């Protein structure tokens with residue numbers, strides 16, 4: 001396997017990230033968070049050998065749109081379809097075996113919600129579905145009977161539409177929507193603004209753990225604590241966060257947390273974890289003669305993509321192996337490497353004339369490697385046309401967060417240029433991106 005590191009990579013490895021943290025403002029010190037200087041450098045040969053699609057002439061940097069799947073996930077899907085092409089629940093051996101594999105997969109996926117600490121949720125707390133959008137829509141349907149006219153739901157204008165639209169639809173039954181709006185100057189959702197929105201009628205607070213455009217992580221624990229004090233529950237979109245940092249669902253104190261496996265190195269499916277109390281609130285979306293007591297049974301109407309769930313269980317296995325290979329936590333090594341890549345890109349971008357970085361201008365633990373920008377020198381689509389021709393896959397648009405784009409004073413139609421890195425990207429690839437951007441900016 002070829003090493004993709006350039007000659008001068010050592011300075012980044014050795015120096016780690018010495019930028020002052022920015023968006024991690026207020027993030028609680030996690031006992032699982034290893035400081036960047038403690039993390040072992042990522043063994044990129046080891047990492048990249050696990051992703052067959054990286055053996056390509058293309059540099060893939062649209063990972064927040066969809067990451068590259070693990071080879072193990074691909075193999076598991078194929079094997080499952082070959083060997084267990086059956087429905088669950090029958091007494092014949094292949095069906096019984098398939099049931100065992102699904103139980104194992106669900107338990108593995110549950111483990112992802114505790115990779116950063118806290119107890120592992122029970123498998124019944126994990127609902128599997130086609131996408132986060134579909135799971136959150138089902139969640140809204142399952143919560144609808146608990147809401148009466150005048151009840152309030154807070155949504156943000158910084159979210160992907162997946163965690164906005166399903167809640168807006170509840171207005172038809174008299175639910176009142178309140179908007180937690182981003183401050184255009186700081187590009188942050190401020191806790192003070194949230195405090196002003198929470199009332200005795202607030203039932204639910206829906207927010208994104210990290211914006212898929214700004215790349216900034218919110219202090220989920222502090223937000224959940226405020227909501228709880230007001231008697232509200234929290235539904236969190238973790239899609240943009242989960243590929244980059246460990247999850248600690250139980251410790252955060254939220255009731256629902258969803259993310260998509262196809263952005264976390266797996267296939268096209270998604271998972272939604274419910275707290276025990278949250279699960280108890282859900283109406284049953286399953287057949288009337290089925291009365292499941294757990295969240296999975298209530299939310300998963302009919303079959304779910306079994307082979308994809310089995311494939312997705314390659315992700316926790318990979319993260320465990322990655323951690324073991326690096327002598328610690330997988331996400332400590334991931335975070336340090338991502339910080340190195342993000343620092344290089346931001347340091348190159350920020351001083352260029354006409355550039356406006358849409359998000360924090362410096363890397364740090366709470367700053368994910370999703371870098372958006374606009375330039376006065378070229379339209380976003382022109383920039384991307386340039387990188388396309390250099391076989392560097394990035395993207396422009398509003399990324400299904402058009403309300404955020406407009407709130408920041410940008411054009412919904414053209415949006416921003418977004419570079420979204422993953423831990424398998426290399427510094428050499430960032431240099432190739434920079435060369436491609438150089439011609440456009």
Ligand SMILES: Cc1ncc(COP(=O)(O)O)c(C=O)c1O
Pocket residue numbers: 064065130131132133134160162163208210211212237239240259260270400
């Ligand atoms: C932050 C965020 N939330 C939700 C979604 C929706 O995910 P899905 O395609 O699984 O519905 C996306 C997809 O891009 C996203 O980036």
